[in-house]
Amino acid sequence: MPDPNGFLRYDRRLPARRPVPVRISDWREVYPPAGEELIREQATRCMDCGIPFCHDGCPLGNRIPDWNDLVRTGNWDAAVESLHATNNFPEFTGRLCPAPCEAACVLGLGGQQPVTIKQVEVEIADAAVARDGLRPRPAPTPTGRSVAVVGSGPAGLAAAQQLARAGHTVTVYERDDAIGGLLRYGIPDFKLEKQHIDKRLAQLTAEGVRFRTGVHVGVDVTAEQMRAEHDAVLLACGALQGRDTPETPGRELRGVHQAMSHLVAANRVVAAAGDGRPALAALPDGTPIDAAGKHVVIIGGGDTAADCLGVAHRQGAAGVHQLDLYPQPPTERDAARDPWPTWPWLLRNYPAHEEGGERVFAVAVQEFVDDGTGQVRAVRIAEVTVEKVDGRRIVTPLPGSEREIPADLVLLAIGFEGTEEQPLLAQFGVTRNGRGAVDARGDWQAADGVFVAGDMHRGASLIVWAIAEGRAAAAAIHTYLGGVGELPAPVDPARQPLAAR
Numbered sequence: 001m002p003d004p005n006g007f008l009r010y011d012r013r014l015p016a017r018r019p020v021p022v023r024i025s026d027w028r029e030v031y032p033p034a035g036e037e038l039i040r041e042q043a044t045r046c047m048d049c050g051i052p053f054c055h056d057g058c059p060l061g062n063r064i065p066d067w068n069d070l071v072r073t074g075n076w077d078a079a080v081e082s083l084h085a086t087n088n089f090p091e092f093t094g095r096l097c098p099a100p101c102e103a104a105c106v107l108g109l110g111g112q113q114p115v116t117i118k119q120v121e122v123e124i125a126d127a128a129v130a131r132d133g134l135r136p137r138p139a140p141t142p143t144g145r146s147v148a149v150v151g152s153g154p155a156g157l158a159a160a161q162q163l164a165r166a167g168h169t170v171t172v173y174e175r176d177d178a179i180g181g182l183l184r185y186g187i188p189d190f191k192l193e194k195q196h197i198d199k200r201l202a203q204l205t206a207e208g209v210r211f212r213t214g215v216h217v218g219v220d221v222t223a224e225q226m227r228a229e230h231d232a233v234l235l236a237c238g239a240l241q242g243r244d245t246p247e248t249p250g251r252e253l254r255g256v257h258q259a260m261s262h263l264v265a266a267n268r269v270v271a272a273a274g275d276g277r278p279a280l281a282a283l284p285d286g287t288p289i290d291a292a293g294k295h296v297v298i299i300g301g302g303d304t305a306a307d308c309l310g311v312a313h314r315q316g317a318a319g320v321h322q323l324d325l326y327p328q329p330p331t332e333r334d335a336a337r338d339p340w341p342t343w344p345w346l347l348r349n350y351p352a353h354e355e356g357g358e359r360v361f362a363v364a365v366q367e368f369v370d371d372g373t374g375q376v377r378a379v380r381i382a383e384v385t386v387e388k389v390d391g392r393r394i395v396t397p398l399p400g401s402e403r404e405i406p407a408d409l410v411l412l413a414i415g416f417e418g419t420e421e422q423p424l425l426a427q428f429g430v431t432r433n434g435r436g437a438v439d440a441r442g443d444w445q446a447a448d449g450v451f452v453a454g455d456m457h458r459g460a461s462l463i464v465w466a467i468a469e470g471r472a473a474a475a476a477i478h479t480y481l482g483g484v485g486e487l488p489a490p491v492d493p494a495r496q497p498l499a500a501r
């Protein structure tokens with residue numbers, strides 16, 4: 001029986017982040033472990049409210065009140081079991097999820113702070129590693145059926161684990177030189193140290209999943225070959241087509257780059273250092289891309305922009321501005337606009353924002369300014385208003401509001417336009433829809449025997465959705481292959497986040 005008064009006795013508390021001067025001098029994670037005493041206290045705040053809306057807030061349907069109570073009573077082994085029953089990789093979501101479950105916590109209804117669900121989750125995930133090192137659970141009997149998974153992000157990996165545990169032979173194909181998708185070279189180590197991916201990969205390997213890196217499906221191996229070798233194919237290629245701004249004057253200048261170019265280069269340097277190899281942050285053609293000593297301007301207000309901000313400070317930027325088209329959001333939920341338990345529009349302060357830099361809201365870039373040699377020296381911005389007319393976004397500059405911000409390095413973090421146009425699509429007979437995503441039928445098939453999941457299906461989204469879709473697509477593939485019984489399917493292809501309208 002959970003403690004019905006826990007939330008009255010304890011306030012919401014998170015572990016202290018590592019001090020800014022210390023953490024920006026390395027690439028280690030920002031949060032230290034919470035410690036058992038704090039996390040059991042925080043789990044006690046869950047009142048087991050009867051109708052736990054956090055379940056609906058979480059696309060995986062994590063059994064949050066169950067494992068909160070198991071942590072409260074110190075029953076860690078059972079908490080680990082309960083969490084892994086719905087989530088293949090809680091060490092990723094516990095570190096990185098924006099926690100829509102917390103926005104839906106019933107405590108929020110009475111003006112209380114929600115339970116620190118995500119922090120409890122990561123502590124359980126880390127306890128699992130500490131206790132049995134992620135014990136492999138290989139299937140007792142092979143089915144003799146074979147599945148190819150294309151793309152090794154969280155969607156592909158979740159599907160691979162589910163299918164391997166059901167007895168199918170699974171091969172994951174990844175064009176990059178390491179497994180993990182955006183978790184590997186997109187998301188910086190200060191949010192997710194790569195040891196967490198490697199530990200999970202050791203478990204998947206022991207469960208029989210085969211990994212083939214450096215294989216660009218559609219280029220190095222054709223769809224026809226894949227179909228001949230495997231009984232089903234899952235496409236989980238992400239939504240990596242970065243949005244650009246070709247119409248802005250000066251876009252072609254040196255020093256103006258896609259944010260992902262900056263992040264991937266920086267993450268490769270950290271990975272190389274971990275292997276004892278020297279490396280420079282550079283584009284694939286060798287052009288250096290490093291914020292050291294530079295005035296950096298980041299355009300965009302989301303996860304990618306915040307990650308660039310943290311990287312720029314660790315590289316030793318002289319100064320950083322982060323520009324956002326929209327006005328500064330409120331710091332409290334606007335119940336008229338986003339009633340509980342939906343995800344509210346709020347000012348989100350990432351740990352990277354504590355580390356320095358200036359955020360500028362309601363501005364749009366008018367020009368990237370040339371220093372006379374083809375290198376950017378500034379961005380010219382104007383204050384703007386933004387409105388939606390017939391679903392279209394209208395941005396209106398305020399006359400006389402223009403000014404320049406010095407810039408040696410400009411990073412475009414203005415979103416993604418869906419999955420990339422690449423040979424694999426036509427070869428498998430699938431097409432991008434108007435949002436740049438690949439539609440799936442109700443059984444997750446995009447073409448006969450070809451399934452799709454994760455960002456490639458949803459458009460750029462979140463890790464929790466990628467894992468949920470990977471699990472659900474695996475369940476559909478298992479059925480398609482005539483597997484015995486059913487695998488869990490937390491979402492269907494049409495499922496959307498909780499919304500008021």
Ligand SMILES: Cc1cc2nc3c(=O)[nH]c(=O)nc-3n(C[C@H](O)[C@H](O)[C@H](O)COP(=O)(O)OP(=O)(O)OC[C@H]3O[C@@H](n4cnc5c(N)ncnc54)[C@H](O)[C@@H]3O)c2cc1C
Nearest residue numbers: 151153154155175181182217237238454455461462463466
């Ligand atoms: C900078 C950044 C920070 C983010 N931070 C967060 C966060 O903090 N929290 C959060 O929840 N979400 C975050 N996200 C979103 C999250 O990373 C994605 O939603 C998630 O990784 C999607 O998983 P996926 O498996 O669908 O695809 P991805 O992780 O994108 O993986 C797709 C993989 O497919 C491979 N691939 C593509 N085509 C082929 C081919 N033809 N052959 C072989 N391989 C191929 C790619 O190389 C890639 O490795 C962030 C995204 C970015 C860009």
Ligand code: SF4
Nearest residue numbers: 058093097099101118
């Ligand atoms: S995965 Fe995300 S939404 Fe689900 S319980 Fe964890 S933090 Fe909450």
